[in-house]
Amino acid sequence: MGRKSNKGKEKKKRRKEEQAKLAASFTLVEAANKQEDPMATMAPFKKYERNGLNLDIECKKVAELDKDTVDWAFSITKNNMQTLYEESNWGWNDRLKKEELTEDKAWFLVARDQEGQPTAFSHFRFDMDEEEEVLYCYEIQLMKTARRKGLGKFMMQILQLLANKAQMLKVMVTVFKMNTESRDFFLKALKFELDETDPGLCDPMEADEYCYEILSKKTVLGAKKQQEGNHCCSGGPHNHPQCC
Numbered sequence: 001m002g003r004k005s006n007k008g009k010e011k012k013k014r015r016k017e018e019q020a021k022l023a024a025s026f027t028l029v030e031a032a033n034k035q036e037d038p039m040a041t042m043a044p045f046k047k048y049e050r051n052g053l054n055l056d057i058e059c060k061k062v063a064e065l066d067k068d069t070v071d072w073a074f075s076i077t078k079n080n081m082q083t084l085y086e087e088s089n090w091g092w093n094d095r096l097k098k099e100e101l102t103e104d105k106a107w108f109l110v111a112r113d114q115e116g117q118p119t120a121f122s123h124f125r126f127d128m129d130e131e132e133e134v135l136y137c138y139e140i141q142l143m144k145t146a147r148r149k150g151l152g153k154f155m156m157q158i159l160q161l162l163a164n165k166a167q168m169l170k171v172m173v174t175v176f177k178m179n180t181e182s183r184d185f186f187l188k189a190l191k192f193e194l195d196e197t198d199p200g201l202c203d204p205m206e207a208d209e210y211c212y213e214i215l216s217k218k219t220v221l222g223a224k225k226q227q228e229g230n231h232c233c234s235g236g237p238h239n240h241p242q243c244c
């Protein structure tokens with residue numbers, strides 16, 4: 001019969017390890033989504049009193065929000081974003097945006113004034129992205145009057161802390177390339193970077209074809225794992241020149 005190769009055994013072992021890793025990631029996402037109030041131990045972050053703003057900040061699942069707040073979130077998103085969507089090749093669709101905002105998985109961070117009126121919100125999710133556990137920020141939208149007062153940065157800081165607490169690996173966002181203000185906000189002020197899953201990065205020859213970029217910022221755990229070499233090159237689907 002000859003000698004039996006160890007290759008098959010090693011492959012099987014690797015597959016089992018990958019399956020276990022994936023199952024652990026799903027468990028973390030599930031636990032994050034089961035939280036009653038992710039900000040329960042973050043009292044100092046529930047108030048924003050700076051630069052003329054006096055706001056209370058809450059974190060809730062969309063199902064726990066009142067209809068007026070959800071309707072307001074849709075309106076401000078439409079006001080802020082419709083033109084950008086229309087100028088891109090995505091187009092704007094009321095129904096699709098409403099569906100996205102109200103999917104079961106949607107979490108909301110809402111900043112309200114002292115009359116209870118919403119001023120800013122973020123729609124985010126604890127989710128899997130390319131086999132990694134992440135906090136994905138779908139929207140961060142501020143009323144015009146509340147901008148450039150540090151509120152956006154404060155809310156993103158909260159998301160980064162929530163991601164740390166839930167042991168996610170990174171916070172991700174998708175940004176239109178032509179939305180230069182928000183690109184500056186994420187890339188320059190918050191030190192986000194082009195994510196390894198950004199389509200332009202994966203396919204540089206076609207980069208100009210994409211009207212958007214995927215940006216991310218590692219959590220504490222994500223940065224640690226990256227340092228340990230546990231990143232996309234340890235068996236992931238990508239092969240990036242900058243990290244492989």
Ligand SMILES: CC(=O)SCCNC(=O)CCNC(=O)[C@H](O)C(C)(C)COP(=O)(O)OP(=O)(O)OC[C@H]1O[C@@H](n2cnc3c(N)ncnc32)[C@H](O)[C@@H]1OP(=O)(O)O
Nearest residue numbers: 139140141142147148149150151152153181182184185189
């Ligand atoms: C994932 C997505 O949702 S992408 C879409 C993002 N949302 C939008 O485009 C909607 C309209 N814009 C907004 O809601 C807000 O302006 C945001 C969320 C982009 C930024 O929030 P803000 O509270 O205004 O930003 P904040 O005051 O925290 O700014 C922090 C820093 O970011 C940078 N920055 C913020 N806004 C801008 C801008 N318009 N132009 C250039 N740099 C900016 C600056 O460095 C700023 O620091 P500084 O004011 O000391 O110079």
